[in-house]
Amino acid sequence: MSDNLESFRSDITAWIAGNLPSELQGIARNEETICWGGRNWRFASDAQRLWLEHCHAKGLTCPRWPTEYGGGGLSRDEEKIFREEMLNAGAPSPLESFGIWMLGPALLKFGTPEQKAEHLPDITAGRIRWCQGYSEPGAGSDLANVQTKAEDMGDHWRVNGQKIWTSYADKADKIFALVRTDRDAPKHLGISFMLIDMQTPGVSTKPIRLISGASPFCETFFDNVKVPKDGAIVGEQNRGWDVAKYLLTHEREMIGGGGGGLLSGSTLADMIGTMDADAAADPVIRAEAMELEVDAMAFALTMERYRDMAEAGQGVGHASAMLKYYGTELNKRRHEIIMSARGSDALDWDAGFAANWLRTKANSIEGGTSEVMLDIISKRVLDLPSK
Amino acid sequence: MDKLLDSDDEVMLRDAARGFLDENAPITAFRANRDAGRPFDPGLWAEMARMGWAGVLVPEESGGADMGHRAAGILSEEMGKTLAATPFISSAVIAATALRETGSDRLAEISGGDALYALAIDEHVKHAPTRTALEARQTGNAFRLSGRKCFVADGSTANRLLVLARTSGADGEDQGLTLFDIGADRAGLSRATANSIDARDFATLDFDNVDATGDDVVGDVDNGLAALAPALRTGQAALAAELGGLSSGIAAITLGYLKERKQFDRTIGSFQALQHRAAHLFAEIEVTASAIANAGRVLDADPETAQVAVSLAKARASQTAKLAVMEGVQMHGGIGMTDEYDAGFFMKRARVGTEWLGDYGHHAAIVAAARGV
Ligand SMILES: Cc1cc2nc3c(=O)[nH]c(=O)nc-3n(C[C@H](O)[C@H](O)[C@H](O)COP(=O)(O)OP(=O)(O)OC[C@H]3O[C@@H](n4cnc5c(N)ncnc54)[C@H](O)[C@@H]3O)c2cc1C
Numbered sequence: 069m070s071d072n073l074e075s076f077r078s079d080i081t082a083w084i085a086g087n088l089p090s091e092l093q094g095i096a097r098n099e100e101t102i103c104w105g106g107r108n109w110r111f112a113s114d115a116q117r118l119w120l121e122h123c124h125a126k127g128l129t130c131p132r133w134p135t136e137y138g139g140g141g142l143s144r145d146e147e148k149i150f151r152e153e154m155l156n157a158g159a160p161s162p163l164e165s166f167g168i169w170m171l172g173p174a175l176l177k178f179g180t181p182e183q184k185a186e187h188l189p190d191i192t193a194g195r196i197r198w199c200q201g202y203s204e205p206g207a208g209s210d211l212a213n214v215q216t217k218a219e220d221m222g223d224h225w226r227v228n229g230q231k232i233w234t235s236y237a238d239k240a241d242k243i244f245a246l247v248r249t250d251r252d253a254p255k256h257l258g259i260s261f262m263l264i265d266m267q268t269p270g271v272s273t274k275p276i277r278l279i280s281g282a283s284p285f286c287e288t289f290f291d292n293v294k295v296p297k298d299g300a301i302v303g304e305q306n307r308g309w310d311v312a313k314y315l316l317t318h319e320r321e322m323i324g325g326g327g328g329g330l331l332s333g334s335t336l337a338d339m340i341g342t343m344d345a346d347a348a349a350d351p352v353i354r355a356e357a358m359e360l361e362v363d364a365m366a367f368a369l370t371m372e373r374y375r376d377m378a379e380a381g382q383g384v385g386h387a388s389a390m391l392k393y394y395g396t397e398l399n400k401r402r403h404e405i406i407m408s409a410r411g412s413d414a415l416d417w418d419a420g421f422a423a424n425w426l427r428t429k430a431n432s433i434e435g436g437t438s439e440v441m442l443d444i445i446s447k448r449v450l451d452l453p454s455k
Numbered sequence: 456m457d458k459l460l461d462s463d464d465e466v467m468l469r470d471a472a473r474g475f476l477d478e479n480a481p482i483t484a485f486r487a488n489r490d491a492g493r494p495f496d497p498g499l500w501a502e503m504a505r506m507g508w509a510g511v512l513v514p515e516e517s518g519g520a521d522m523g524h525r526a527a528g529i530l531s532e533e534m535g536k537t538l539a540a541t542p543f544i545s546s547a548v549i550a551a552t553a554l555r556e557t558g559s560d561r562l563a564e565i566s567g568g569d570a571l572y573a574l575a576i577d578e579h580v581k582h583a584p585t586r587t588a589l590e591a592r593q594t595g596n597a598f599r600l601s602g603r604k605c606f607v608a609d610g611s612t613a614n615r616l617l618v619l620a621r622t623s624g625a626d627g628e629d630q631g632l633t634l635f636d637i638g639a640d641r642a643g644l645s646r647a648t649a650n651s652i653d654a655r656d657f658a659t660l661d662f663d664n665v666d667a668t669g670d671d672v673v674g675d676v677d678n679g680l681a682a683l684a685p686a687l688r689t690g691q692a693a694l695a696a697e698l699g700g701l702s703s704g705i706a707a708i709t710l711g712y713l714k715e716r717k718q719f720d721r722t723i724g725s726f727q728a729l730q731h732r733a734a735h736l737f738a739e740i741e742v743t744a745s746a747i748a749n750a751g752r753v754l755d756a757d758p759e760t761a762q763v764a765v766s767l768a769k770a771r772a773s774q775t776a777k778l779a780v781m782e783g784v785q786m787h788g789g790i791g792m793t794d795e796y797d798a799g800f801f802m803k804r805a806r807v808g809t810e811w812l813g814d815y816g817h818h819a820a821i822v823a824a825a826r827g828v
Contacts, residue, residue: 337827358823365822366771369745373459380460390738445737446730450710453722 077149084157087122089115094158098420099282103163105194107241120194123162130168130192133176137184138192144379166235167191167198169322171244174261174315178303186299187263199266200319201231201245201288202312209440211246212255212309216290218247218262225249225300227264227293233434237273237286240266244315250306260301261308268293280426281417317388319435324371324388324395336360336402340409347409356405360398367398386448393441396431403428456756459748461529468526472533475506480539482797485654488540489800494612494656495540501568503541510566512551512689517562519551524689524754528696528747535700536707538800540655545609546572548693553617553686554636557673561615561636573613573639574690575604575660576683582813584619584680584687585629589662591620593676598622600635600643600665608811610658611648614639617686618662622677634679635671642666653800653807688761691769691812692750698772698808699747702740702779705801709733709783716788729786736782743768743775763825766818773815776805 092115095101103109103116111117123129124138131147133139142150154161172191175184190196207213216229227247237243243264250258264271270293275283303311336357347353374391378384403425407414414421432438446452461469480499488496503509511527513519527548534543550572551565564570579586589602600620604610616639624631639646643665646658674682713724713733723729750768753761780802784791791798809815 335826335828354828357828358819361823361826361828362767362770362819363742365767365826366742366746369459369749370742373745373748376458376460380458382460387741390734390741393734394738394742439731442731442734443727445734446727450730450733450737452710452713452724452730452733455721455725 073145073149076146077153080150081153081157083126084153084159087119088157088159089118091115092119092160095160097160099284101160103161103194104165104197104236104239105163106165106197106239107195108239109194109197119160120162124193127192129163129194130172133172133188133192137188139188144375163194165191165194165197166200166240167196170200170315170319171198173318174244174302174311177314178261178311180299183263183299183302196241197236197239199234199237199240199243199288201234201237201243201264203233204230205232209437211312212259214246214248214259216245216247217251218249218260218295220249221294224297225262225295227262227270227290227295229290231288231290233276233285234273234288235285235434237266237288238275242266243271243288244302246308246312249301249308253306256309258306259308259312260305261303261311262295262300263302264290264293264295264300268295270294278426279429280423282423282427316436317385320392320441321388323431323435324391324393336364336405339402340406343409344411344413347411353405353409356401357409360401360405363398364402367394370394386444389436389441389444390449392435393432393438393445396428397438399428399431457752459745459752461525465525465529468522469529469533472530473536476533476537476539480534480537482537482800485538485540485800486797489654494609494654495542499539500541503543504566504568507566508543509547509568510551511547512555513547513562513566514555517560517566519562519566523751524692524758525748525751527689527693528751531693531696532700532703532747535697535702536704538701538704538797538804542571542609542612544690544693544697545574545613546570549574549686549690550615550617552689553634553673553682556682556685559636559673570615571609571613572615572617573607573609573658574686575607575610575616575618576687577606578602578604580605582811582817584683585627585632587619587621587632588626589618589620591622591633591635591667593622596669598633598635598667598669598671600662600667602662604660604662606649606657606811607660608655608657610656610660611646612656616660617673617683619679619683622679624677629680631677632679632683633676634673634682635667636673637665637667637671651807653804655804655807657807684762685758687812688758688765689754691818692747692754692761692765694808694812695750695765695768695772696747698776698805699740699743699768701801701805701808702743702772702776705779705783705798706733706736706740708797708801709736709786712787723786732782732786736779739775739778743771746771763822766813766821769813770815770818770822773809773818776809780805 103120127135127140131140131142131150135141168191172188175187202211204214218225218227243266245262245264246259247262248258249260270291272289273286275286277283374384406421407425410421413419507520508530510519511522511530515521546565554562561570576584578588591598591600616637618635620633620635621631622633643663645661649657651657713729714722716723746768750764753764783798787798790796
């Protein structure tokens, strides 16, 4: 087994070396360099397009998904090796998307064979870009309070309502949305998980500008939108809450994963870069940096341990809320330290530190706030009473 | 590398250990020892030796069970949960590892539970092996040890001592140190038992021209840190595991209280302010548990490179134990402050365990240096 893994490692290392366009090697990950894909995607370079094509042909945009949908069919150990070697080679991720992180896992679990065949290949190839229509003005932490309604019109659903904080809605091709299909049922039991094409008449978006200066998310409006019934609902009608929650566990792990520095593989020292001598000599900055490195290393090991547990079939379940909570709070600490270590240098937008710093403040809000994660841990894991 | 999960054998070991400790070394037993002024119960230790715990790191040819560092960590963790007081870390972990390197015939006495070792290393209030001034003056094959060691865990109950002494160089230098393995009954040695907050044994040892010979030297003269380092690492890892167990132990007691105590006609565990404190503590304990499991894994796989993994575990475990006992007492209210309740025992042992073999700052500095800070 480990022999096989070793030969897998040498094969994949050689494959990366043979296929990674040299201009992408070591490229920093940021909004300009990420490849999101989609109908209207304009590649940042030929190299970015080529790299996506090569990786997709080998199933490496979604290494663990079944090969029939364009995945790589890799085992967890193989995937780990693949990621390590990508890191070693300084290779950027060929494709990132909400389809990969969120919708795909939900479809693999709840989708019909037809839904999988229709949507998964478009995700692995980067042909369709998805966005997430969960939150509404009145349904944030209290997500089950969604009011966007879908009425049964025989051969189609008629959707009306408003979503908010929809990341990249203005760039996405399709949306997976929580809509109310039964207004009389208790609030968790009247929701369906619906797939809607953003080009359908009646769908419109309006960007919202963030404190980081970017405007990656939008308000999304549905005004008498006709959604053909065939294949529109994932899972059972009115049981969309189950799908929504399952998807959230993936989203939380993904967001939390940023905290160990795992995604970038970087130490704080790498991220700070050249530190000013005065900052380096500051005992408080130093102490905070030391503490952060201790916690970040332990957190990375915790991600590993939880993956081992999941792999061994020891349900991690609600404890994934812990990863989300801890990882995001850690990431916020990390960027506070980076800002103070770079001092006034970091205060110019063009230095590139501030936008990242501000962006991390959303980590403990998006995908469920830290307070909501603590609620989940105390109620579902620690079994603390409600009265 | 191995997965960060207990293997089937380890699950069995943990269950067996827990069953044994719940029955034979519950917290009430710790209280009874404390009340009797007894740092540990020799009968309990003999029982543990029969089960192979004293020989957990001793090779089979010396009568040991040779189960490895993950296993030692599991035992230590379980003992931490019930505050079981034993010479496990000093003898079964630290001394066994130091002597294993040299194939000493004392190993059989360790695994039999008869040799009770203490490590005499520190001379100042903070753990710092190189800050050794205790002198071993050499003439031919003979040495005379003079000086003082403080905070020697298990120092007054031990019948054998591992002593780090200076044979050359100056206080603060890492060369010129030599590790001795001597009987605790040698002439010229006096021991003063401390009135330890955790009701266990630590002592100050005074050496006044204590005789030793080349046969007592572990490893090489003037290169004692090399002989000691592997043993220190394993001790630090086992102590981290004990603190991890201690944290889970007090957290479990606290959760039980949160589910039972009522105020304002509600169970106090229904107050979100307390729920979030408990949930945060859970997160810290989980993250620390990963570092502890990893330290055992790396010690088993590649002991020479294990220092960062071990320091990570000891650093994390020290911080988490501090948080766990503080939150534990706070969420109990007044009862947590009483001697009659057990929470205070956890708090006092946590303080001693944090300080022993290097505190948070000592180990965090090692981790941070490895990460370029
Ligand atoms: C960058 C970013 C990207 C996002 N992308 C998307 C997206 O693509 N799609 C999408 O659907 N949504 C998205 N969101 C929305 C996100 O999921 C919500 O913002 C989040 O769930 C919180 O909801 P809210 O903003 O309404 O805050 P509220 O729920 O109003 O929370 C306000 C405060 O009250 C606290 N609070 C609320 N309830 C409780 C409670 N029971 N106990 C204690 N404290 C409580 C919260 O923790 C918070 O501190 C995104 C958000 C951000 C910041």
